[in-house]
Amino acid sequence: MTITSDSTSHSSTVKAAVLSEALPYIRQFHGKTVVIKYGGNAMIEESLQRSFAHDVVLLKLVGLNPVVVHGGGPQINAALKRIGKEGTFIQGMRVTDADTMEVVEWVLGGQVQQDIVMMINEAGGKAVGLTGKDGCLIQAKKMMMEDKEHPGQMLDIGFVGDITRIEPAVVKALQDDQFIPVISSIGYGEDGTAYNINADVVAGKMAEVLGAEKLIMMTNTPGVLDKNGELLRKLSAQSIDELFADGTISGGMLPKISSALEAARNGVNAVHVVDGRVPHCLLLEILTDRGVGTMISSH
Numbered sequence: 001m002t003i004t005s006d007s008t009s010h011s012s013t014v015k016a017a018v019l020s021e022a023l024p025y026i027r028q029f030h031g032k033t034v035v036i037k038y039g040g041n042a043m044i045e046e047s048l049q050r051s052f053a054h055d056v057v058l059l060k061l062v063g064l065n066p067v068v069v070h071g072g073g074p075q076i077n078a079a080l081k082r083i084g085k086e087g088t089f090i091q092g093m094r095v096t097d098a099d100t101m102e103v104v105e106w107v108l109g110g111q112v113q114q115d116i117v118m119m120i121n122e123a124g125g126k127a128v129g130l131t132g133k134d135g136c137l138i139q140a141k142k143m144m145m146e147d148k149e150h151p152g153q154m155l156d157i158g159f160v161g162d163i164t165r166i167e168p169a170v171v172k173a174l175q176d177d178q179f180i181p182v183i184s185s186i187g188y189g190e191d192g193t194a195y196n197i198n199a200d201v202v203a204g205k206m207a208e209v210l211g212a213e214k215l216i217m218m219t220n221t222p223g224v225l226d227k228n229g230e231l232l233r234k235l236s237a238q239s240i241d242e243l244f245a246d247g248t249i250s251g252g253m254l255p256k257i258s259s260a261l262e263a264a265r266n267g268v269n270a271v272h273v274v275d276g277r278v279p280h281c282l283l284l285e286i287l288t289d290r291g292v293g294t295m296i297s298s299h
Contacts, residue, residue, distance in 0.1 A: 022062075022287040030063035032213035033175070034286065035268075037203035037256075038116070039071040040220040042276035049119055052218075055282035056180060057125035064286075065175045068120075068127075068182045069206055071199030072112040079103045090157055091148060092254045096196040101159040104196045105131075108184040116182050127180045132187040133194075135170030138163060138202065140187030140195045161187045161195025163202070166209040204259030208266045215263050216285060217256055218276030223294035224249065224257065235296050237261060257296070264298040271296040 036056070042048040059066045076094075077087045080103055088095040096104060113129040120127035132138025140161030144154040171181045183206065185199035200217060207215040222231045227248050235243075240261050243249045249257050260271040274281045274293035284292045 018288065021289060022283075025287045026062045026064075029213055029286065031065070033065045033067060033207075033210045034059065034214045034216060035067045035069060035203055035207040035210065035212045036282065037069050037071075037200055037215070037217040038276075039073070039199060040218055040276045042218050042281075043070070043072070043112075044074055045277075048276065048279065050123070051279040052276075052282070053116075053119040053123040053125070055280055056120055057123045058283065059286065060125055060178070060180055066180055067171060067175075067206065067210065067212075068116065068180065069185060069199055069203040070108070070112060070116055070182065071185060072108050075112050076100075076104055076107050079107050089252075090155060091145065092250075092252045092256075093143075093145060093157060093160055093198060094196060096158040096160050098159065101194060101196060105186060105194055109186055113182055113184045120180055120182070125180050126178060127182050128174055129182045129184070130170065130174075131184045132197075136167045136188075137170055137183070138185075138187035138197065139165040139167065139189075140197060141189055142193075142195065159193070159195050161189070161197045163187060163197060163205050166205055168206075168209050171206075171210065198255045198259075200256040200259045204263040207263045207268045207271075211267065212263075213269050214286065215260065215268050215271045216282060217260060217271070217273045218281065219253075219256070219273055219293075220275075220277065222275045222292075223273045224253070224296075232294055233291065235294055237265065237298055240296070260296045261298070264296050 042052050056066050080087055109131045117127040117129045130137055141164050143160045143162040145157055147153040147155050174181045185197045185202040187195045187197045224232045226232055240257060264271045272285050272293050272295050274285050278292050281292050284290055
């Protein structure tokens with residue numbers, strides 16, 4: 001006969017309740033695609049990296065199809081510093097000259113991507129790294145940005161791309177063979193020119209094209225905050241337009257929330273901006289009743 005303490009029994013009951021709570025979500029999302037934008041603290045703190053890899057593998061094992069799209073801002077900045085350059089941003093977008101683009105390709109398509117692939121594989125998954133070049137996945141053209149201070153004028157921010165087409169065949173083939181695609185946010189023009197594309201934009205467009213059930217954007221904040229720093233748990237298209245207009249959403253959050261809203265408008269059932277600093281935030285958001293961020297809907 002095994003004797004257990006009250007505290008152990010209580011802990012086991014809690015665990016059983018959590019597992020039971022996950023069942024209807026597993027059933028609901030079985031076979032569905034979930035696109036995850038991976039970035040922020042979750043990419044640079046070891047315990048959060050392991051938590052992320054564990055979550056992605058578990059989602060795959062219970063029948064979901066996770067697709068990871070990653071950035072690498074801190075790693076790019078560190079690499080630029082080593083060659084004596086400083087990162088420059090305009091309206092949340094990185095200004096990318098030829099030298100910077102070379103660093104972006106090396107860091108995103110090499111170092112960062114391979115670290116994520118290795119981490120997921122060590123956690124028991126089968127991850128494969130892709131850039132926009134693979135299978136013509138992300139086709140792009142040069143982006144010109146409107147100057148907010150001088151309406152009507154356009155800014156040249158270098159080798160920054162606008163997505164012209166996503167060709168999802170290679171991603172779908174990997175999913176069918178039970179692999180987890182890990183996609184770097186680098187696109188390529190018709191002439192082979194490489195373009196740096198904001199990872200939030202790539203994640204949003206990838207979710208649309210794949211017909212994803214969910215788009216999860218991991219950030220360094222609890223979600224979308226109002227001007228008093230309070231978490232906004234649900235946002236509609238109209239409320240987001242108001243937050244843009246009064247400056248509540250600005251800087252690096254602009255492309256993130258714009259991409260999230262566009263994905264919601266174009267068929268992605270649910271878009272979530274979640275706090276990547278919370279361990280196992282993916283499981284909490286997808287498989288439990290407790291959300292850990294902001295949910296964005298098209299209406």
